[in-house]
Amino acid sequence: MFKSNTMLMFEKSTDFKRMKPDKVKFIDDVYFVCERNYDAGGDLVVECFEPNTIRANFESLEDVKRYIEVRLSRALDCREGNDDDPELETWRRFQNSNWEV
Numbered sequence: 555m556f557k558s559n560t561m562l563m564f565e566k567s568t569d570f571k572r573m574k575p576d577k578v579k580f581i582d583d584v585y586f587v588c589e590r591n592y593d594a595g596g597d598l599v600v601e602c603f604e605p606n607t608i609r610a611n612f613e614s615l616e617d618v619k620r621y622i623e624v625r626l627s628r629a630l631d632c633r634e635g636n637d638d639d640p641e642l643e644t645w646r647r648f649q650n651s652n653w654e655v
Contacts, residue, residue: 558585560600568605581605583655584618594647595622619653 556562561582570578585608588596599608599618612618626648629641636642 556582558582558589560585560589561605564605573609577609581608583615584608584612587615587653587655588618591648591651591653593644594651595626595644598622598625615653615655622648
């Protein structure tokens with residue numbers, strides 16, 4: 555039924571019956587794309603956002619990508635500045651990731 559593993563975790567704990575099917579699909583798509591790009595910033599959503607939070611805060615996958623981009627950019631601003639900083643590597647992976655479903 556779901557493409558993402560994260561949705562399977564929430565399937566029984568969240569009442570998807572009250573949500574419109576397009577919202578459930580959107581949340582599943584968000585988790586799916588973020589799982590695929592976990593090491594490129596997707597972990598920020600997979601680990602921190604429950605389905606209702608995704609539904610309340612994001613209108614599109616582009617919004618999710620923009621959120622992750624801002625968070626990674628802020629992490630870059632706080633790093634020490636070495637070429638091997640993990641934040642820099644995550645930023646590089648983000649830039650080269652596919653954020654489409």
